[in-house]
Amino acid sequence: MDTSDIKGAVRDRYARAALSVAAGARGSCCSGRSDCADPITSNLYQGVQVDQLPEKAVLASLGCGNPTALAELKPGETVLDLGSGGGIDVLLSARRVGPSGKAYGLDMTDEMLALARENQSKAGLENVEFLKGEIEHIPLPDDSVDVIISNCVINLSADKGQVLREAFRVLKPGGRFAVSDVVTRGEVPAEIRKSVLLWVGCVAGALDEAEYRAKLVSAGFEAVDIEPTRIYRVEDAQGFLDAQGIDARAIAPQVDGKFMSAFIRATKPA
Numbered sequence: 001m002d003t004s005d006i007k008g009a010v011r012d013r014y015a016r017a018a019l020s021v022a023a024g025a026r027g028s029c030c031s032g033r034s035d036c037a038d039p040i041t042s043n044l045y046q047g048v049q050v051d052q053l054p055e056k057a058v059l060a061s062l063g064c065g066n067p068t069a070l071a072e073l074k075p076g077e078t079v080l081d082l083g084s085g086g087g088i089d090v091l092l093s094a095r096r097v098g099p100s101g102k103a104y105g106l107d108m109t110d111e112m113l114a115l116a117r118e119n120q121s122k123a124g125l126e127n128v129e130f131l132k133g134e135i136e137h138i139p140l141p142d143d144s145v146d147v148i149i150s151n152c153v154i155n156l157s158a159d160k161g162q163v164l165r166e167a168f169r170v171l172k173p174g175g176r177f178a179v180s181d182v183v184t185r186g187e188v189p190a191e192i193r194k195s196v197l198l199w200v201g202c203v204a205g206a207l208d209e210a211e212y213r214a215k216l217v218s219a220g221f222e223a224v225d226i227e228p229t230r231i232y233r234v235e236d237a238q239g240f241l242d243a244q245g246i247d248a249r250a251i252a253p254q255v256d257g258k259f260m261s262a263f264i265r266a267t268k269p270a
Helices: 003-022 055-059 088-097 110-123 160-170 196-200 209-219 234-243 248-255
Strands: 078-082 102-107 128-132 145-150 171-184 222-232 259-267
Touching: 003 110, 078 088, 078 160, 088 102, 088 110, 088 128, 102 110, 110 128, 145 160, 160 171, 160 209, 171 209, 209 222, 209 259, 234 248
Parallel strands: 078 102, 078 145, 102 128, 145 171
Antiparallel strands: 171 259, 222 259
């Protein structure tokens, strides 16, 4: 797949999701349906967390995990969310780092940025800034961020190595990389890999866990850890694949247990 084709498909998918949420529908589904209970995106946040946020921030969540619950954010830290979407993880991070800290959200989609800024205004948080840009080219200076989070976005990039090098660049020495992402374990059928729709839907662009680890090390990170948080079974994949026009019964045995959400940690050397 051409890099520009992937980027265009991702931008279009998330623009439509933002407009859908702005119109009052739920956008939280990897497969793009507004009525689904997707095994990747569902039930990621505890009620006490989302009760503090604008409804549209919750409806626009398209993640595969809850990085803010695992990143151990501290008051006064600066946090950057790569691919911040409707802003749910940025707003949660801003509350954790407090008024003396700062939470940035980076997104390339105008519609998502507009929705995120609306959610920020409703939440009344002043230590938040949403930036327009691509995660392969982060518009922040070197050594400026304490923690990088991301929620099921890096797998959508066609150049994950560049994303990780940029993350390393903007982190301060000793800074922490703490993201949720979809990864694979073992060989995945080519039919899945070649589908742009599945790429946009969180799955087809996923790296094998060993390759993800190697790319982090190559970028300069140390103390790399990949912790599975959800492993998807055949029954999880069947409805998802059916929705993409793929014969689920034929391909499901080949994907059983090979896709998982994971919390991925690494550190920039001090």
